[in-house]
Amino acid sequence: MGGKYSYWLEQAFFQKNSQLFEDKNYKRFIKEMIHTNLECVRINLNMEGKVWSCCPKNWKSFSSSCYFFSTDAKSWNSSQENCSRMAAHLVVINSKEEQDFLTQNMDKTAAYFVGLSDPEGQGHWQWVDQTPYNQSATFWHPGEPSHSEEHCVIVNHPSISLQWGWNVILCKDRHRSVCEMMKIYL
Structure with missing residues (x-):
């Protein structure tokens, strides 16, 4: 997955969850987030609405x-x-x-x-x-x-x-x- 996909995913995530920007816990999460460039794949698990499994860019995924x-x-x-x-x-x-x-x-x-x-x-x-x-x-x-x-x-x-x-x-x-x-x- 290239940079365009990662950028698109970030944009889609932030647009979809724009109401979270006002949430102070979300702001703290973003402030503390070390890895800002993620590579994600869609998952079929129902993890309370979570549909993307992500690793930092240049990391390898297993399990x-x-x-x-x-x-x-x-x-x-x-x-x-x-x-x-x-x-x-x-x-x-x-x-x-x-x-x-x-x-x-x-x-x-x-x-x-x-x-x-x-x-x-x-x-x-x-x-x-x-x-x-x-x-x-x-x-x-x-x-x-x-x-x-x-x-x-x-x-x-x-x-x-x-x-x-x-x-x-x-x-x-x-x-x-x-x-x-x-x-x-x-």
């Missing part, structure tokens, strides 16, 4: 989330801060389908931080959004997690492996990342 794949390398903490500035968080992977979607959109020559870490180095893995760590929904490379001084997780496709997987790494190392946010419904 009920939007994903941003960075092209610059940062530490894990800087990556999470960057996601937060975009009203998102480092990606939380909940299923094989989500893992497959992510890896289909990743560069095989790069590694990507995800929102999983073990801050204490005690094997207590936690997701940034407090989703419980589910051992049965993990995609560790063989032999991982392997090192007690490595507390952050990347998704990578090492040349020795035939598939993508998770690897622990030093949090200060610099890699790409994936941010995730909930879709916006209009």
